[in-house]
Amino acid sequence: MSRRKVKAAVIGVGLIGEQHAEAYHEYPRSELAYVMDLDPERAKAVGERFGCRYTTDIEEVAASEAEVVSVATPDFAHFEPTMRMIEAGKHVVVEKPLATSVREAQQMVEAARQRGVKITVNLGLRWSPGFLTVRDSILSGEIGEPIMAHVRLADTIWVPREMLSWAGKSGPHWFLFAHTMDLLRWFLGEEAQEVYAVGTKRVLAAKGIDAYDAIQALVRFERTFATFETAWILPEAWPDIVESEMTIYGSRGRLHFDAKRQGFELSSDEFGKHMFTRPALWKRFKLPPTWWGALRSMVDCVLDGGEPAIPAEDGVAVTAMIEAVERSIEEGRPVSPRSLLEGSAGS
Ligand SMILES: NC(=O)c1ccc[n+]([C@@H]2O[C@H](COP(=O)([O-])OP(=O)(O)OC[C@H]3O[C@@H](n4cnc5c(N)ncnc54)[C@H](O)[C@@H]3O)[C@@H](O)[C@H]2O)c1
Structure with a gap:
């Protein structure tokens, strides 16, 4: 079992994204490297809370050493950050719903397959x-x-x-x-x-x-x-x-x-x-540790090999x-x- 820690980033650190940041910060196999939000106050507040770098520029995350990136932007805004992170070679954990159209969901999964990165959807239940x-x-x-x-x-x-x-x-x-x-x-x-x-x-x-x-x-x-x-x-x-x-x-x-x-x-x-x-x-409110199974599973399979616990194809089927x-x-x-x-x- 690998002893190194996976560097993680979170895009969109609102109500739920801040808890993604906390989950990576707390999980012993990952460390929070970067948070990004279009709102500079949110980015700063969450970055300072966890002592990680913060930005309003997605390109900084793309160029960073983060291997796993969570996308926790509003429902309708998952597609663009996810596609940019896939292009940059990051493994991506997308908040539910995977996307708000089948076409976008399929493009995300296909782009990840072509780029050779892993993609999953966070479904804490x-x-x-x-x-x-x-x-x-x-x-x-x-x-x-x-x-x-x-x-x-x-x-x-x-x-x-x-x-x-x-x-x-x-x-x-x-x-x-x-x-x-x-x-x-x-x-x-x-x-x-x-x-x-x-x-x-x-x-x-x-x-x-x-x-x-x-x-x-x-x-x-x-x-x-x-x-x-x-x-x-x-x-x-x-x-x-x-x-x-x-x-x-x-x-x-x-x-x-x-x-x-x-x-x-x-x-x-x-x-x-x-x-x-x-x-x-x-x-x-703090969601229970069990809510972050998809994030932990992604970190584990980046370190140990294998595929995320929730196949992104399940997210495509539910989007349909x-x-x-x-x-x-x-x-x-x-x-x-x-x-x-x-x-x-x-x-
Ligand atoms: N609120 C909940 O109880 C809850 C629970 C589970 C999952 N979710 C899911 O999590 C996602 C986020 O929900 P939320 O409640 O945290 O929303 P939120 O509005 O609290 O947070 C979204 C954050 O994303 C930022 N943002 C918007 N567009 C962006 C972009 N293009 N790039 C970077 N940052 C951007 C906003 O500034 C905001 O800080 C949604 O898909 C939602 O369905 C929410």
Whole structure:
């Protein structure tokens, strides 16, 4: 096992990028070399916090000794920094969703393949003990053959109104289906065949945010079918920032996972340490160490060889599912994710 440390950089050090920086700083096999943000104050604040170099110029990162670079810019802005880092020969960890179009996602993965660098997508829930238990139950046959699923992940309205300055350029589907569609596809080991979705833009639109309030998507997999629900209009009175649950019916049983409230809770005026916490504390919220499995896996495979734990192709498949949701809402018809992957949608 190699004893050297991988030098890492983070592009986009907002709410989540700062935690990527912390994860590389804390992981014994990596060291944080550089942070970059278009906002000079953010770059400086995070650079000074971890004692690493900081810049607003992506070319400095491209020319740096960093081998692994995280891209944690807003959902719609993953493509350009990722392509520049691949071109510069860096291995890249992209925040979810991999991209906000199939075309961009495919180009990113193809560019990495041609350049001979590794690319993965950060999906922290793949290391969540609760969801790992769900997956183990399915794979070990405890509910028999999966037949039907219902998955809901929603945020309080505080998220699009206060937390994300760029909510109107994304939506609960890109922000949250990126997790739930990935999890269920991974649990089932099946590809989505067809997506039919409905959604509405009323509440947020009235507040000047061009994003869906709520979406319901019926997805037909190869053998299983599932309803995915998401929303960005949960009232702030809801006790957590998210509402999260998953039910799977199988040929021999039913499995239900309720992540609305996690076991451990520590609340003070200074700090929140539970899975989800009230908005006033969210900016000081620290995601659990398990959230950074994709970053650690990338560092490990740069040092030891092998491939990242989450293949970027999974990110492409989920991007196709979410783009199919958007198209289905707009066109009022079922859309095949495969047709998007093959570039034949609407033909
Ligand atoms: N907020 C969350 O709870 C959360 C959780 C998991 C994942 N994510 C994902 O992480 C990503 C970032 O989300 P966030 O909440 O940290 O957003 P944020 O707005 O807090 O941070 C984004 C940062 O990127 C910077 N930026 C924008 N464009 C840039 C560019 N081209 N180059 C360099 N810097 C740029 C901004 O100045 C900002 O500091 C998103 O894709 C999001 O879906 C967010």
